[in-house]
Amino acid sequence: MRPDPSNGQTGETRQTYDQKLEFVLQRAAEVFAERGFHRASIRDLARATGMSLAGHYYYFQSKNEALFRICEHVLRLILEIFEERAKAIDDPLERLRLLVLTHLEISLSHMREMKVLSHEAESLRGEYLARIRQTKKRYYDSLVSILREIRGDRRGNGRELRLAAMTLFGSMNWIYTWYRPEVDGDAKRLTDVMLGIFLRGFLGGDGAPARRAGRTPRHRSR
Amino acid sequence: MRPDPSNGQTGETRQTYDQKLEFVLQRAAEVFAERGFHRASIRDLARATGMSLAGHYYYFQSKNEALFRICEHVLRLILEIFEERAKAIDDPLERLRLLVLTHLEISLSHMREMKVLSHEAESLRGEYLARIRQTKKRYYDSLVSILREIRGDRRGNGRELRLAAMTLFGSMNWIYTWYRPEVDGDAKRLTDVMLGIFLRGFLGGDGAPARRAGRTPRHRSR
C-alpha cells in the first residue's frame, strides 16, 4: 500500500513516503507553533506545504493524529538520545548534566516541535493523550531517580524530589517563550547556567531557603 | 449607560454590573483554561454561566476582549500586590522573596487565570497584545533589577541576569501543569523550595556550573 519510492515535491529529488511524511509533519509543527493548534487549519498547512488541502489526508488520518505524531516524535527523540548517551555514564551528576544538555539541545534544534509539545499535547484525547502522558512519565521518572541518587537517602522525601524535578522542568520548558539565539547562546551555555543554578541549590538545600544573607532593614535607605 | 445597580443571576442577591462582569470573566477563565481559548466557544461559556449566548456581548465586545481582560487582570494583580508589599522593604533578598511569594500565591489562588495568561496571552493581537507585553516587561524588569542589586556589579552582565530571570520565571510559570494542592503544599512551601534552589544557585554562581562534586567514573559500578 505504501512502497518506498514516490514522487518529489518540487521536482528536485525523489522522496520516499517516509521522507515526505516527515516534511509534512515538520511544516505542520511550524504552522501549529505559530498560530496555535486549534487556530491553525489544514488550509494553513496546505499553504505551507504547497500541497492541496485534501492531499494531506494521505499522510495522516486526522488533524489530531498530526499533532500526536509531532509531540510523540520530539518527546521520544529527547528520551532516546538521553538514554543512549547515559548508557555508559554512572555518575549521577554527569547523568543529570546529560539529561539537561540533551533536553536543551533538542529544545533549540526543534523549538517549534517543543512549543507544540508543551502547549498543545494536553489537548489530545483518548489513546493519543495516554501514550504521550506515559512517555512523559517515563522521562519524569528518569529525572527523579537521578535526583534521588544525587541527594542520597539521607534526607528529602519524594515530595521534595517532585518539587525539585518540576522546578527544573519548568526552567527548561519555558525556554521557547523567550529564547533568542543571537543573545542567549547555545545549548551548552544554557546548560551551564541552568544546571549551575539548579545544582548548587539542590545540593546545598535541605528544604529551608537560603535566606537572610544580610540584615533585613524594614525601612528604605534611599 | 451602565449604572451601578442591576439584577442578580439566580435571584439570591443583587449584583452590580461590575460584580456580574467579574463573575462572567471568572467563568470564562475556567472555560478557557479547561478547553483552551480557541477551542472554547461562547456557547461553552453560556453553559457555564447559565446565560444565553448573545447575553455575553453585553459584558464584552468580543471573545478576544474577554481573553485580554482575564490576562490583564491577573497580571496586574500580581504586579500591584507585589509593589504594594515591597514598598516598605529595602533588602533586595527580601524583595525577591516577596516577588516569588506573591507570584506563587496568586498562581495558586488564580490558577486558571494564570494558565490562560501563560497559555493564550501571546495569541492576542494589536493593542491587546501590546498592553499585555508592556505589563509583562514591567514585571520582568522588576525582577532583573532586584537580581542585579543582589549580585552587585562585581560580575555578571545583562545576559546572565536575563538567563537567571527566565530560569526563575520558568519554574514559577510551569506550576499550573503539575500542581496538586494535597501533595505540593501551599505557596509558602513552594516559595521556600523554589527560592531556596534558585537563590543558592544564583548567589553561589559565577556562570560556571557546580560540576564534578565527586569523581566521574566512566564505567558503571553496578
Added chain:
DNA sequence: TAGGTATTCGAACGTTCGTTCGAATCCTTG
C-alpha cells in the same frame, strides 16, 4: 402605577472548519 433604561434573549447571518469522495495524475513495473 407609568416610563425609561438596563439587561437578556431567540434567531439568524456569513464564514470557516475538518473531513470525505471520486476522479485525475504521476510513477514504476512488466
Added chain:
DNA sequence: CAAGGATTCGAACGAACGTTCGAATACCTA
C-alpha cells in the same frame, strides 16, 4: 507502450463558530 498501484486534487458536505440585531423582559425611579 500498457497496467496498476501510489499520490494528489477539486469540490462538496454538515457542523460549529463569532457576532449581530431587534424584540422581550427586568428593574429602578418618579
